Amino acid sequence: MQQKEEIFCDDISRLDMMNRIFIGRVIPLVVILCGLIWQLYISATDHSERGWLPVFMVLVVIYIIIFLQFAVKYFAFRKKVK
Numbered sequence: 001m002q003q004k005e006e007i008f009c010d011d012i013s014r015l016d017m018m019n020r021i022f023i024g025r026v027i028p029l030v031v032i033l034c035g036l037i038w039q040l041y042i043s044a045t046d047h048s049e050r051g052w053l054p055v056f057m058v059l060v061v062i063y064i065i066i067f068l069q070f071a072v073k074y075f076a077f078r079k080k081v082k
Contacts, residue, residue, distance in 0.1 A: 011081045018074055026070065033063045 007013075040056040 015081045
């Protein structure tokens with residue numbers, strides 16, 4: 001190549017990259033979050049598993065914060081591009 005090329009140099013390619021990240025990484029993390037919520041429910045109802053309840057609660061809160069940050073940035077960028 002004669003000139004310097006940049007990856008994701010325009011908004012359409014950045015949006016395409018974000019869509020691939022969403023499908024490849026965020027959707028599996030949502031499945032894991034559902035599992036955490038299920039374990040949180042099980043821990044809350046089963047008295048022998050109560051020791052894990054705070055751990056699951058912290059993980060669920062962290063996952064929700066991460067998803068909300070990604071979603072806000074993703075939809076704002078998507079709205080700007082389209």
